[in-house]
Amino acid sequence: MDNLETTINQIPPEKAITQLSKKQQAVLKASLSLFAKVGYDRTSTYEIAKLAGVSEGTVFSQFKTKNQLLHAILGPFIGEILPMAASEFINQLQTTSLPHFEDFLNYIVHDRMSFVMSHRSEFKIFVQEMGRNPQLLIMLTERLNTLINRRLSEMLRFYQDKGELITWDPMRISRYIVSVILGYLLPNTLMSDEPLVIEQQTRECVEFLMRGLSA
Amino acid sequence: MDNLETTINQIPPEKAITQLSKKQQAVLKASLSLFAKVGYDRTSTYEIAKLAGVSEGTVFSQFKTKNQLLHAILGPFIGEILPMAASEFINQLQTTSLPHFEDFLNYIVHDRMSFVMSHRSEFKIFVQEMGRNPQLLIMLTERLNTLINRRLSEMLRFYQDKGELITWDPMRISRYIVSVILGYLLPNTLMSDEPLVIEQQTRECVEFLMRGLSA
Amino acid sequence: MDNLETTINQIPPEKAITQLSKKQQAVLKASLSLFAKVGYDRTSTYEIAKLAGVSEGTVFSQFKTKNQLLHAILGPFIGEILPMAASEFINQLQTTSLPHFEDFLNYIVHDRMSFVMSHRSEFKIFVQEMGRNPQLLIMLTERLNTLINRRLSEMLRFYQDKGELITWDPMRISRYIVSVILGYLLPNTLMSDEPLVIEQQTRECVEFLMRGLSA
Amino acid sequence: MDNLETTINQIPPEKAITQLSKKQQAVLKASLSLFAKVGYDRTSTYEIAKLAGVSEGTVFSQFKTKNQLLHAILGPFIGEILPMAASEFINQLQTTSLPHFEDFLNYIVHDRMSFVMSHRSEFKIFVQEMGRNPQLLIMLTERLNTLINRRLSEMLRFYQDKGELITWDPMRISRYIVSVILGYLLPNTLMSDEPLVIEQQTRECVEFLMRGLSA
DNA sequence: AATGAATGAGAGTTCATTCAT
DNA sequence: GATGAATGAACTCTCATTCAT
Numbered sequence: 001m002d003n004l005e006t007t008i009n010q011i012p013p014e015k016a017i018t019q020l021s022k023k024q025q026a027v028l029k030a031s032l033s034l035f036a037k038v039g040y041d042r043t044s045t046y047e048i049a050k051l052a053g054v055s056e057g058t059v060f061s062q063f064k065t066k067n068q069l070l071h072a073i074l075g076p077f078i079g080e081i082l083p084m085a086a087s088e089f090i091n092q093l094q095t096t097s098l099p100h101f102e103d104f105l106n107y108i109v110h111d112r113m114s115f116v117m118s119h120r121s122e123f124k125i126f127v128q129e130m131g132r133n134p135q136l137l138i139m140l141t142e143r144l145n146t147l148i149n150r151r152l153s154e155m156l157r158f159y160q161d162k163g164e165l166i167t168w169d170p171m172r173i174s175r176y177i178v179s180v181i182l183g184y185l186l187p188n189t190l191m192s193d194e195p196l197v198i199e200q201q202t203r204e205c206v207e208f209l210m211r212g213l214s215a
Numbered sequence: 216m217d218n219l220e221t222t223i224n225q226i227p228p229e230k231a232i233t234q235l236s237k238k239q240q241a242v243l244k245a246s247l248s249l250f251a252k253v254g255y256d257r258t259s260t261y262e263i264a265k266l267a268g269v270s271e272g273t274v275f276s277q278f279k280t281k282n283q284l285l286h287a288i289l290g291p292f293i294g295e296i297l298p299m300a301a302s303e304f305i306n307q308l309q310t311t312s313l314p315h316f317e318d319f320l321n322y323i324v325h326d327r328m329s330f331v332m333s334h335r336s337e338f339k340i341f342v343q344e345m346g347r348n349p350q351l352l353i354m355l356t357e358r359l360n361t362l363i364n365r366r367l368s369e370m371l372r373f374y375q376d377k378g379e380l381i382t383w384d385p386m387r388i389s390r391y392i393v394s395v396i397l398g399y400l401l402p403n404t405l406m407s408d409e410p411l412v413i414e415q416q417t418r419e420c421v422e423f424l425m426r427g428l429s430a
Numbered sequence: 431m432d433n434l435e436t437t438i439n440q441i442p443p444e445k446a447i448t449q450l451s452k453k454q455q456a457v458l459k460a461s462l463s464l465f466a467k468v469g470y471d472r473t474s475t476y477e478i479a480k481l482a483g484v485s486e487g488t489v490f491s492q493f494k495t496k497n498q499l500l501h502a503i504l505g506p507f508i509g510e511i512l513p514m515a516a517s518e519f520i521n522q523l524q525t526t527s528l529p530h531f532e533d534f535l536n537y538i539v540h541d542r543m544s545f546v547m548s549h550r551s552e553f554k555i556f557v558q559e560m561g562r563n564p565q566l567l568i569m570l571t572e573r574l575n576t577l578i579n580r581r582l583s584e585m586l587r588f589y590q591d592k593g594e595l596i597t598w599d600p601m602r603i604s605r606y607i608v609s610v611i612l613g614y615l616l617p618n619t620l621m622s623d624e625p626l627v628i629e630q631q632t633r634e635c636v637e638f639l640m641r642g643l644s645a
Numbered sequence: 646m647d648n649l650e651t652t653i654n655q656i657p658p659e660k661a662i663t664q665l666s667k668k669q670q671a672v673l674k675a676s677l678s679l680f681a682k683v684g685y686d687r688t689s690t691y692e693i694a695k696l697a698g699v700s701e702g703t704v705f706s707q708f709k710t711k712n713q714l715l716h717a718i719l720g721p722f723i724g725e726i727l728p729m730a731a732s733e734f735i736n737q738l739q740t741t742s743l744p745h746f747e748d749f750l751n752y753i754v755h756d757r758m759s760f761v762m763s764h765r766s767e768f769k770i771f772v773q774e775m776g777r778n779p780q781l782l783i784m785l786t787e788r789l790n791t792l793i794n795r796r797l798s799e800m801l802r803f804y805q806d807k808g809e810l811i812t813w814d815p816m817r818i819s820r821y822i823v824s825v826i827l828g829y830l831l832p833n834t835l836m837s838d839e840p841l842v843i844e845q846q847t848r849e850c851v852e853f854l855m856r857g858l859s860a
Numbered sequence: 861a862a863t864g865a866a867t868g869a870g871a872g873t874t875c876a877t878t879c880a881t
Numbered sequence: 882g883a884t885g886a887a888t889g890a891a892c893t894c895t896c897a898t899t900c901a902t
Contacts, residue, residue, distance in 0.1 A: 021865070039347040041256035045893060055867045060894060062865090128346035130405065131339070132254040137406050166426075175398055176423055183394025190345065191352050208391055211381075212427030238883080260876060270884045272878085281876060453862080469777040471686035475897060485863045487899085496897060554776070560835065561773035562684040567836050596856075606853055609828025613820050620776065621783050638821055641811075642857030666886070690872060700888045705873060707886090 024062045026052040031069045036121035039128050040070055074129065077122040080115065082143055101159040105209055109181055110202045117196050120189050127190065148174050163215050173213060180205055239277045241267040246284045251336035254343055255285055289344065292337035293355070295330065316374040320424055324396055325417045332411055335404050342405070363389050378430050388428060395420055454492045456482040461499045466551035469558055470500055504559065507552040508570070510545065531589040535639055539611055540632045547626055550619050557620070578604050593645050603643060610635055669707045671697040676714045681766035684773050685715055719774065722767040723785070725760065746804040750854055754826055755847045762841050765834050772835070793819050808860050818858060825850055 020028065030052035034043040045066055049056040063069045098104045116123050130137045148170050156173060159165035165173070184205060188196050235243065245267035249258040260281055264271040278284045313319040331338050345352045363385050371388060374380035380388070399420060403411050450458065460482035464473040475496055479486040493499045528534040546553050560567045578600050586603060589595040595603070614635060618626050665673065675697035679688040690711055694701040708714045743749040761768045775782045793815050801818060804810035810818070829846050833839070 023866075039256070041254070042347070044891075046891085056893090057867050057869095057895085058865080061867090064894090066893065124346065128343075131343035131346055132257070134406055137402070141402065141406065172419065176395065179394045179398025180391065183390050183397075187352070187356060191349055191356065204387065208427050211429075212423050236882085259874080261874095264885095271876090271886095272884050273882080275877065276882070276884095279877090451861085469686070471684070472777070474895080476895095479864095486865095486897090487863050488861080490898065491861065491863095494898090558773075558776035561769065561776055562687065564836055567832070571832065571836065602849065605828055606825065609824045610821065612828075613824025617782070617786060621779055621786065634817065638857050641859075642853050644856075668887075689870080691870085701872090702874085702888050702890095703886080706888095709873090711872065 020062065023052070023054050023058055027054060027059050027062070028069070028072060032073055032121050032125070035070065035073065035128075036124040040066075040125065070125070070129070073122060074126055077119055077126060078140070081126075082140070082147060101162075101164040101213075102206065102210055104155070104159065105177070105206045105213075106202065108177070109205050109209075110198065112181060113185065113196065113198050113202060113205075116185050116189065117198060123185070123189050127186070144174070145171070160215070166213050166215050168213075176212060177209060180209055235277065238267070238269050238273055242269060242274050242277070243284070243287060247288055247336050247340070250285065250288065250343075251339040255281075255340065285340070285344070288337060289341055292334055292341060296341075296355075316377075316379040316428075317421065317425055319370070319374065320392070320421045320428075321417065323392070324420050324424075325413065327396060328400065328411065328413050328417060328420075331400050331404065332413060338400070338404050342401070359389070360386070375430070381428050381430050383428075391427065392424060395424055450492065453482070453484050453488055457484060457489050457492070458499070458502060462503055462551045462555070465500065465503065465558075466554040470555065500555070500559070503552060504556055507549055507556060511556075511570075531592075531594040531643075532636065532640055534585070534589065535607070535636045535643075536632065538607070539635050539639075540628065542611060543615065543626065543628050543632060543635075546615050546619065547628060553615070553619050557616070574604070575601070590645070596643050596645050598643075606642060607639060610639055665707065668697070668699050668703055672699060672704050672707065673714070673717060677718055677766045677770070680715065680718065680773075681769040685711075685770065715770070715774070718767060719771060722764055722771060726771075726785075746807075746809040746858075747851065747855055749800070749804065750822070750851045751847065753822070754850050754854075755843065757826060758830065758841070758843050758847060758850075761830050761834065762843060768830070768834050772831070789819075790816070805860070811858050811860050813858075821857060822854060825854055 027048060030048045031043070034047055034051060045059050046056055048069075049059050052059070059066075059069075063072055098107060126136075130140075152174065153170040156165060156170045160167050184196070184201050188194070242263060245263045246258070249262060249266060260274050261271055263284075264274050267274070274284075278287055313322055341351075345355075367389065368385040371380060371385045375382050399411070399416050403409070457478060460478045461473070464477055464481060475489050476486055478499075479489050482489070489499075493502055528537055556566075560570075582604065583600040586595060586600045590597050614626070614631050618624070672693060675693045676688070679692055679696060690704050691701055693714075694704050697704070704711075704714075708717055743752060771781075775785075797819065798815040801810060801815045805812050829841070829850060833841050
């Protein structure tokens, strides 16, 4: 693994993917599918080429190495997995759209579940590589912490001041929210191919979290 | 990956390990260390041999294949990870030692955290392989479900009847307990090498779960 | 290597080069530079295209194969490296312009040194390929021998008859002349990029050869 | 080419070669033969394996890379090519065994010709790589210069003082000696497989050099 | 004429596994 | 039982060459 750090730091050049030729997109799609199914290490570039219906040389014409293929898949995903509660978007919601903590919870739980479910394969690959690449997890956590400290803590304090949220450390609160969401997503994405009924799961999830986190 | 199913179904031949010669134990230990650090696929048998201080041939004298090495490591671990709420042990606790749900929570949270922390490497390998081997996770879940339906549900009903536990589906309750525990264990085991202050974490964990799960 | 024999046998199509388009000339120039710097085998057509500022396809539009590129470079060079004492030109010099052996030596030493120094890159490529392509050297030698036997021997006899040149076999005499000239050229072309002070070197060279070859 | 510098600086671990297994020696021998015949770049490890009668894996079991194979061949050769006029050996010859410059010439011409002829393949590979690896030539020359300045110049001065050797710069004298020797060796080693009649060539060589270099 | 995406044969290298010692 | 040299299939990657545009 060369450097997944770069992957995380780059804002994904969204257009890049659409600029790819048909064959290159097939390569990317085949990689996505195989990496998710059997893992990065157990996928050979020969199998990728075969599934994509191209020659092995073609696999390397756009993405110079097998590792760049992984980056090309995980880069955009990582770039979008975190903004959960990011920047402008959140600030504006704060007082207007989400007056109560329950609204807030409903929003992010539903939003992140939807995102992951519509990127199941990327998520699975990400989870797999995470086990192998602590760096990946460490950086993600650091970013998450920054996010929480800079943005989220203000918001949480907003609800805490309103008496709707228990006055725990924002970090601790976030940990529980993330844990419970993942408790729904991980078994589903890793084990089955059935789509999740997001509305139902969100309701359950929020119900529990509201009990645990209300003031 | 031949067949990890066998791994799970076998009651771990506990004695096997102690029967191993010094060299074979060194092999197992080296494998454990390397698999956890860089992953099964990225560990070569040559490196195992070097770290264990034996010849490459010796690596294969006891464990016929590299995969059997993985089994020899994960087998016992999986065999012990589940009994969490298993069989005799739980039944006897039920009414005597753990009269209140909080006692029960305290017990299993502390118990499982301790277990995982004292088998960090095995846990890490398990998590890594899980992403790659859905079979592993599916079987584990099925077993967990059986366990919950047969044993745990009785216990939970016991606390529910006492009015100490919310009357949700036992499966749902278990999901939250497991999720929150893992929310503490995963970042710690995957990211850092610092030991966890189990007592402190247990207290936090139980505090949150009690709020979320009390009747 | 297809057939470098053809390269030697072809009278270099002098005009060919000037007939080439700007792009083709750029390709030839880039090849010359890269072949000389890192060698034919270690130069990829991609690098040639990049340096020439053309597409990879263009590299092959004029020269059908990479090998033809080598031929296009070495052909003219080989065609001109030998005429040292060739044909009409020499015959006419013989008695008129170069009455003494020292004049003769001065002439060819200076002439060949100048030629090589103004074709350093070609010379370097030629030397490199020679090691790999004995055919190249064999043919060159045969041609040299023919040249010597047919033309040069007459001339040398002229000076021998005048008592200015030792009465050794012309082949032997030629060997020493060539060796000593190469003794100056090789280190300079292979090792450094500094231009040779040809006048100075010629004087030294001739001084030594005169001592060794005078009657 | 990683680092041929190391090759030159290491005194060749002579024993290493004899310690090699039969198969490894076959690999070395096959490499020597193929590198000399078609060049390093145009020899594939598959061909080496085939010629050596071993599997391709075996080629890499002792020599980790193809390049190390080249080093293993050139290292010892380079280590011995220079001592021509080296250290103790020369000093002791100086006044005792070689009273006259002609004796001295006879000695080194014969000695170096014998050495190269008994290492034809290595010499050929060396010449080929030299064209591609200026570093190789530069270092060799620097060493040669050091050798000449430190040791040889004393010796030459000894003969100059005796009035047997022209009072030119030692560097210049060396250049001619080397050039003329190579003038015999290069065509023979590069072009043919016929053994050289060393005695005859040495006599010719010395005869010419004596004429050119006598005071 | 020029492009550059695509090709596929072949390169160097790795590695789990075997087996004679 | 232990060794480590040997294996050969499989791997990632390179590159001269082709061809539709």
